[in-house]
Amino acid sequence: MIEWVEASDLARTIITVPWAYPAISALHIIGIAVLFGSILAVDLHLLRVTNARLDGPPGGLVRTALMGFMIAASTGLLLASVRIGHYLENPAFLAKMAIIVLAGANAFLLRILSARGDAATFVGIPSGRVAATLSIFLWTSAIFFGRWIAFT
Numbered sequence: 001m002i003e004w005v006e007a008s009d010l011a012r013t014i015i016t017v018p019w020a021y022p023a024i025s026a027l028h029i030i031g032i033a034v035l036f037g038s039i040l041a042v043d044l045h046l047l048r049v050t051n052a053r054l055d056g057p058p059g060g061l062v063r064t065a066l067m068g069f070m071i072a073a074s075t076g077l078l079l080a081s082v083r084i085g086h087y088l089e090n091p092a093f094l095a096k097m098a099i100i101v102l103a104g105a106n107a108f109l110l111r112i113l114s115a116r117g118d119a120a121t122f123v124g125i126p127s128g129r130v131a132a133t134l135s136i137f138l139w140t141s142a143i144f145f146g147r148w149i150a151f152t
Helices: 002-007 009-016 020-046 059-081 091-113 126-151
Strands: none
Touching: 002 009, 009 020, 009 059, 020 059, 020 126, 091 126
């Protein structure tokens, strides 16, 4: 399967078209920025670091974070497809994937436990602060491990 992915027309195109890999990489960074920026704003809201009266509900930011995640995930798959065998042996890549799963599980659990179905339910309460702190730590760690991939 690994050989099939690396030999696919899409992976070959990404490698042979000079601008393809850098363009996809730039889109990946944009996706990460949209994802992390939105999540950080929601988490700071949950921690009451920002003024809730001025911020409004974080629901729109959650949707924006999901859009950022979709951009980052789809472009990340494209980037990894050119050397998927290498990535699957790279400890930094594996750590990043595990951290993303944990961060997603944290967000999913917060969503399920929310009485109204949004993060506003948890603003300022202990479980919301724990979830927000964990979220900031996990997403920051994912970014660090993502950068580390190139150096391992």
